[in-house]
Amino acid sequence: MQKNPQTIAQKILAAHCGRDHVGQGEIINAEVDIVLGNDITMPLAIKEFKKIGVDRVFDKDKIVIIPDHFTPNKDIQSAQQCKAVREFASEFKIKNYFEVGRMGIEHALLPEQGLVVAGDLIIGADSHTCTYGALGAASTGVGSTDLAVAMATGKLWFRVPSSIKFEFKNNLKPWITGKDLILYTIGMIGVDGALYKSMEFTGAAIDRLSMDSRFTMSNMAIEAGGKFGIIEVDEITETYLKGRAQRPYKVYSSDPGAEYDQVFEIDCSQIDLQVSVPHLPSNAKPAAQLSDITIDQVVIGSCTNGRMEDLEVAAKIIEGKKVKEGLRVIIIPATQNIYLEAMKRGYLKIFVEAGCVVSTPTCGPCLGGHMGILAQGERALSTTNRNFVGRMGHPSSEVYLCGPAVAAASALTGKISIPGEGAR
Amino acid sequence: MIIKDKAIKYGNNVDTDVIIPARHLTSTEESELAMHCFEDLDKDFKKKLAWGKIVVAGANFGCGSSREHAPIAIKASGVRLVIASSFARIFFRNAINIGLPLVQSEEAAQNIMQGDELEADLGGGTIKNLTRGKVYRINPLPDFIQGVIKSGGYIEFIKKELGK
């Protein structure tokens, strides 16, 4: 066995502070590969950046700015914020500023554009920055002050996390996607079950999981309090990176004998389609047990489930049918490329003919921004990631979380439903 | 630093959406954010501020979004200290970075009741509960983080480092 075995999280952090080894719990100062901001976190970061008193950013090509939350601008105030962000991007010649029309939801867009790659250390002023862990990167959310400091210096302090390993074994039941696996996992360990820790997703079921489903899983690591949600690079990752990675990437893996706080074995053959009931993502239950719950709105979208696989699952279930009368069904492809591809494949036609709304890419209703806010007492079933009090609108409204199959099946019935057994 | 004030108590998993709902994130003004602090959690929060300025909560305080607006809203409301069993990591970073004092102590968080009068000595590592006659020991923060706090936040710390 190797001396000083390390987890993948330790190795990536060590590599970014010029060392061979870092210890769990240690505080280090490390160089970051990509720094991300959006229309909500950038305005505060700009204020802080100006206070530092530097007249340039550390590297204009390593900063990514995406106005995706309240865009296309939902009101005058959000328009002001986006204007300030746009002007900052132009002043500092930020190459990767994505204007409305090219913009997509950040955590779908960065991987798609090849801006984030395996082996990277990435910070973003958005909690779901952990999404890129699916590419074998160490990637985590920070706040606006951290964003400002990273834009100025290219460096940030990190506490090296300890890790929890999740081994997903056996085959998935029909219609199960990454969303069901991660809701189940959060249900098992709780919303603080991985607080400050790196979650590692491994096992035969992960090896067979699509890239889109992997992104969904890493995306929600934060919903268990996790710092990273890492999946090691394999052929599926490399196929995805090929032709899109804008930089050479590095493959790291955890050493045999690396130290884990906990190791969970999860038998996927026992996992049913999941729904997390209000008001915590950890309130996961089999969807089949919730068939009495009626809904007012369905949302299929977000950085969690607005990718091609999600639209494909939804289109298969909705094709040729009509959404339940009185129900609002909102579908939001996460990026322009996904939108275009869904158009080519005829999915958008299926959705519109069924009576769904199809929106331009935006975070929109996911955070109660716009494009589908809930009224008092209303209930939504949503493929997004948070069901906190008031998340999608009125404080008395409710959000139930699920994957694309349950969302689409429920769109047809107006109640929480699972799709028929039909082959995928 | 000694902080003497009364406790306002909340439960587990106080998330950033109830600390400052997204509908108010179209502003970065401290006063504006303070006005809406905790409004979806506790309509009486502002009234309570008249008698207490230490927030005490359970596990995973500040979970959810990375919005720094959350600790800013709390600090700008006049809250002087947050004590919790545990903090969500991004919230923890953000609070340190902007200079909102935090104490993580399960014992204190569980023991302290709404309205208790507290005297927190962060340097000395103790919280006295004057109402209940109890003393809770608190673990010192790592040196690096103490350095950030002493500088008055991360921006001031970095300015010093860069010689600005």
Ligand code: SF4
């Ligand atoms: S889609 Fe939702 S969770 Fe994802 S970045 Fe946007 S607001 Fe955040």
